[in-house]
Amino acid sequence: MNRVGLVSAFVAAVMFVACDTSGGGGGATNSYAGKTIKLGADLSVTGAGILVGVQSRNGMQLAVDQINKAGGVLGAKIVLKVNDDASDPAQSAAAARTMIQQDQDLALLGPTLSSSAVMVHAIAESLKTPVVSVSTPGTHVVPDCLFPQTTPCRYVFRDSLGEQAAIPDNIQSYATDAHPSTGVLFVTQDDRLSADDGKIVQDTVGTFKIKLLKTITFSTTEAHLSSLVTQGVKLKPDVMFISSPGGIPAEIMIDARQQGWQGQFLGGSSFNTAVSAQAGTAGTGAQGASAWYLGNSLPSNAEFVAAYTTAYKRPPDQFAAQGYTAIKILADSAKRAKLTFSDLAGDREKLRTAMVTVNIQTPLGPFQFTPNHDVKQTVWITRMDGQGGFTLVHQIAPVA
Helix, strand or coil: CCCHHHHHHHHHHHCCCCCECCCCECCCCCCCCCCEEEEEEEECCCCCCHHHHHHHHHHHHHHHHHHHHCCCECCEEEEEEEEECCCCHHHHHHHHHHHHHHCCCCEEECCCCHHHHHHHHHHHHHCCCCEEECCCCCCCCCCCCCCCCCCCCCCEEECCCCHHHHHHHHHHHHHHHHCCCEEEEEEECCCHHHHHHHHHHHHHHHHHCCEEEEEEEECCCCCCHHHHHHHHHHCCCCEEEEECCCCHHHHHHHHHHHCCCCCEEEECHHHHCCHHHHHHHHHCCCEEEECCCCCCCCHHHHHHHHHHHHHHCCCCCHHHHHHHHHHHHHHHHHHHCCCCCCCHHHHHHHHHHHHHCCCEEECCEEEEECCCCCEECCEEEEEECCCCCEEEEEEECCCC
């Protein structure tokens, strides 16, 4: 049975899951009363990563506010300091060192961009400080954050769905539904995540009997996208795979439709952003695999969406949901870790150990970590609705 076929079993199982959904709050013993749990977030709230970083920050702050209002973590107040790395890897690395060594934060969240994670996660690992990756779905985030060194990283965790799971799930889902036979890949080579995504597409399509007619590479500064799109359109593929950041996927969709191409667009995590609004009707039906779906009916998500919309006067997105979930993960782990608040190194190790066994309800669905510290959660296959939103196509249960 493939993963799509597990949906019914997953839905039935969710009805019987009895996990702690609070991610904090009071307990029978207020052993942390009067204490402070310091967390540092390394995010891009300005620069190229602003759309993702701001949403991550908002989701985190909402979770902190909720937990503190409910009595904290066994009485301890969470204090979250957000450091803006301006989407610059060097600034991100410097901020991480400051949070770990000077601010003495118990754990970190972030950074926003994969290019920054390469540096930040290696620092956190070397300084034995837990870090939750909230928006970096690329390869070599977990477990091999010190790539090409193969020793598994012990302190780096991820609650953002990895592209190595999402893209194959998306391709399998569409191949099962529509049986395409040919495709063209557009891939931005000077963006690490996009290049990684392109490699995943290349390694996956053959499994589902899709022949890749051409791989069209370009840079983020490419001034003549239309001529590149023309190359793809002339090949008359069933599918166009797009692995590019920012507004580039929307540009490709609009241009391809203007040239009369009527096939299917498939993409990675970039499809789960503002691309749907940017592409408008040209993006109708474009399909991606997401860590989260706004309309999922789980109580933990409905509560989050309502609270976020009230707090920020707009609906959340995937990155807000992942930021929110990361705080819940850390709060739940801290509650179970028996922290001392006097031995920081020891408390970081206790927190790391507790994170391994986290099992909570979140907006993403029932959440656990795999043995490699990656996500074990539902994958939501969605399509753009042509009006800036998404519709659900398939709901894929996590592998047991």
